[in-house]
Amino acid sequence: QLQFVESGGLLVQPGGSLKLSCVASGFTVDYLAVGWFRQDEYGEREFVATISWVTGVTYYGDLVKGRFSISRDKAKNTVDLQMNKVKPEDMGVYVCAAGIYRPVMFTKGLDADFFGWWGRGTQVTVSS
Numbered sequence: 001q002l003q004f005v006e007s008g009g010l011l012v013q014p015g016g017s018l019k020l021s022c023v024a025s026g027f028t029v030d031y032l033a034v035g036w037f038r039q040d041e042y043g044e045r046e047f048v049a050t051i052s053w054v055t056g057v058t059y060y061g062d063l064v065k066g067r068f069s070i071s072r073d074k075a076k077n078t079v080d081l082q083m084n085k086v087k088p089e090d091m092g093v094y095v096c097a098a099g100i101y102r103p104v105m106f107t108k109g110l111d112a113d114f115f116g117w118w119g120r121g122t123q124v125t126v127s128s
Contacts, residue, residue, distance in 0.1 A: 049064065
């Protein structure tokens with residue numbers, strides 16, 4: 001069974017940077033899209049970024065485009081999220097998720113329901 005363990009969440013000042021990491025295990029298929037979502041204090045999930053495990057093609061949410069970068073390392077089974085120029089509204093629990101690849105997962109038609117495997121998340125706090 002596919003499982004994720006996220007790490008890297010911490011307290012960061014506005015304008016700062018940090019890197020989140022998601023280690024995956026239990027792969028049975030390669031044709032996956034792996035993404036990061038931000039969960040707020042009300043449990044609402046907001047899409048952040050996604051990457052195709054096979055091709056490395058990426059897609060970003062409008063609020064993070066140009067500031068965050070998602071990457072994957074096939075040898076280490078990791079998906080990282082580099083967060084730059086962090087803003088207070090970026091605060092939340094960042095959760096790693098995966099789903100069987102669909103082209104719509106790289107468009108504005110993306111839906112969290114396309115992702116069937118979810119990690120527990122890592123907390124990012126933005127405060128001066």
